Structure formats: C-alpha cells, structure tokens
Amino acid sequence: MTNLTHLDEDGSARMVDVSAKAVTSREAVATGHIAMSNEAAAAIAQGLVKKGDVLAVARVAGIMAAKRTADLIPLCHPIALSSVNIDFDLEPAGVTATATARTAGQTGVEMEALTATSVALLTIYDMAKALDKGMIIGDVRLLAKSGGKSGDWRAA
Numbered sequence: 283m284t285n286l287t288h289l290d291e292d293g294s295a296r297m298v299d300v301s302a303k304a305v306t307s308r309e310a311v312a313t314g315h316i317a318m319s320n321e322a323a324a325a326i327a328q329g330l331v332k333k334g335d336v337l338a339v340a341r342v343a344g345i346m347a348a349k350r351t352a353d354l355i356p357l358c359h360p361i362a363l364s365s366v367n368i369d370f371d372l373e374p375a376g377v378t379a380t381a382t383a384r385t386a387g388q389t390g391v392e393m394e395a396l397t398a399t400s401v402a403l404l405t406i407y408d409m410a411k412a413l414d415k416g417m418i419i420g421d422v423r424l425l426a427k428s429g430g431k432s433g434d435w436r437a438a
Contacts, residue, residue, distance in 0.1 A: 297357050303388040308429030310383050312395035314422035316403045317376040322414040326406070327372050336409040337370050340379070344368040344402030348383055348394040355397070359389050366394065368402050379403050380425070392427050 290296045326336045333339075345366045352360035364384040371378040381398035383391040403419045410417065428434045 300388040305388055306429045307386050308390050310392040310395040310427040311425040312399040313380045313425050314399045314403050315378045316406050316417055316419050318417040319414045320375055322410050325413055331410055333409045336406055340402040340405040341368045343405040344398040347401035348398035351394045351397045355393055358393050361385050361387050366398055390430050392424055
C-alpha cells in the first residue's frame with residue numbers, strides 16, 4: 283500500500299503533504315464526449331435550445347467546477363488556478379469537451395481538468411435533456427499533463 287500516495291502506512295486515507303515540493307508551472311488537458319441524437323446536436327449548433335446558449339453555459343459551469351474541485355474531491359488540495367479553458371467540438375451526433383487547466387504550484391491540475399470536463403458535459407446534458415433524455419456521457423480521460431516531479435505525460 284505504500285505506493286498509493288493517498289494512503290498512510292496503515293491504509294488510512296490522507297491528504298498528501300506537498301509542502302516540500304517545488305513550485306512549478308503545471309498544465310493538464312482532459313477530454314470527454316456526450317453522444318446524442320442528430321436533432322439535439324443540430325439544435326445546440328444552431329442555438330435553438332430553449333434554455334439558452336448550451337455551450338456558453340457549459341463553458342462557464344466547467345470553469346466554475348475546476349475552481350471548486352477541492353470541494354468535490356475529498357483529498358484534492360485547493361489550488362490557485364492560473365487559467366481554465368474549455369473547448370467544444372460539435373459533431374453530428376454529439377459534443378466533445380476538452381478542458382485545459384494551468385497553475386504554478388506544488389501539485390498538479392489533473393483533477394481540475396477532469397472536473398471541468400465532466401461538469402461541462404453534465405451541463406450540456408441538463409440544458410438539452412428536453413431534446414434527448416438518452417444522451418450518453420463517456421470517455422472522460424486525461425490527455426496530457428506537464429510540470430512537477432513526475433514530468434510530462436501524454437495518453438497513448
């Protein structure tokens with residue numbers, strides 16, 4: 283169990299002590315997808331969803347979620363984010379969200395990027411559920427991270 287940083291010697295959950303870590307520039311990119319009917323995707327693309335601009339609201343929700351990650355994920359450190367960007371790729375039968383989070387700090391921003399992506403996708407669902415209750419959120423994953431002691435990493 284000693285290889286798991288969020289567990290102590292006894293196997294109890296703990297917040298990792300990052301006080302001795304160097305402050306470095308860190309970035310993480312996460313992505314995810316929401317599959318939906320062609321009609322729902324077209325309505326989003328054309329701005330015809332009655333609740334408003336789906337992608338604008340989802341972008342703001344994702345940014346807000348990234349800022350609240352430590353409140354949602356029990357052992358995450360609250361960190362000062364330098365920036366959070368969320369891009370959307372509209373497809374005929376869905377939307378892909380990609381979030382990039384940055385900070386200069388002692389711990390990474392992977393969870394912030396993943397949280398931003400997840401909440402952006404959940405917001406799309408909420409705003410468009412009247413058009414398609416069968417939407418499927420999936421494939422949420424980390425694409426890349428940089429900075430810190432472990433260095434750079436990219437998904438294969």
